[in-house]
Amino acid sequence: MLTxxxxxxxxxxxxxxxxxxxxxxxxGVIKGxxxxxxxxxxxxxxxxxVSISNEGADTYLFGPGISDSVDLSxxxxxxxxxxxxTLPASGKYELRVLQxxxxxxxxxxxxxxxNIQIK
Numbered sequence: 001m002l003t004x005x006x007x008x009x010x011x012x013x014x015x016x017x018x019x020x021x022x023x024x025x026x027x028g029v030i031k032g033x034x035x036x037x038x039x040x041x042x043x044x045x046x047x048x049x050v051s052i053s054n055e056g057a058d059t060y061l062f063g064p065g066i067s068d069s070v071d072l073s074x075x076x077x078x079x080x081x082x083x084x085x086t087l088p089a090s091g092k093y094e095l096r097v098l099q100x101x102x103x104x105x106x107x108x109x110x111x112x113x114x115n116i117q118i119k
Contacts, residue, residue: 015040015095015116023117028097030057032107035098038116042093047084047119048072050095054112056103060096065089069096084119 010030015038017024028036042048050059050072059072065088070078072085072095079085087093097114098104 010034010036012037013039017118022119023115025113025115027111027113029109029111030097030099031109032099033104035096038095038097038114040093040095040116040118041091042087042118043090044087046087047080047082048087048093049082049084049117049119051083051115052097052112053114054110056100056110057112058098058100059114060098061085061093062096063087063089063093064091 011028013026013036015024015026026038030036044065048061051074052059060069061072062069070076070085072079074083095114095116097112099110103110
């Protein structure tokens, strides 16, 4: 699990989906222990799928019904066989994109693009 101690926030984005779409793509740059935040509203039972272009980046979800955070990285045990996480409650969720600890220690800026899909 992930806590916010030792991390600094970068950009803070409210996720918006184009009309008729259930996914949105964003890009950014994270350096060291900084992280970018993507906020979205969702309902209990909806599924979220996150894919990221940078293998040196992690994605963590915070929100209602989640005691600490949920790892949404590709090989996380929290995901179903389709790479999706079922949201436990309705409300506002926060997705954080950050570098893995090993990459963050190098304190270099890394580009990424993230696709957020909610069904």
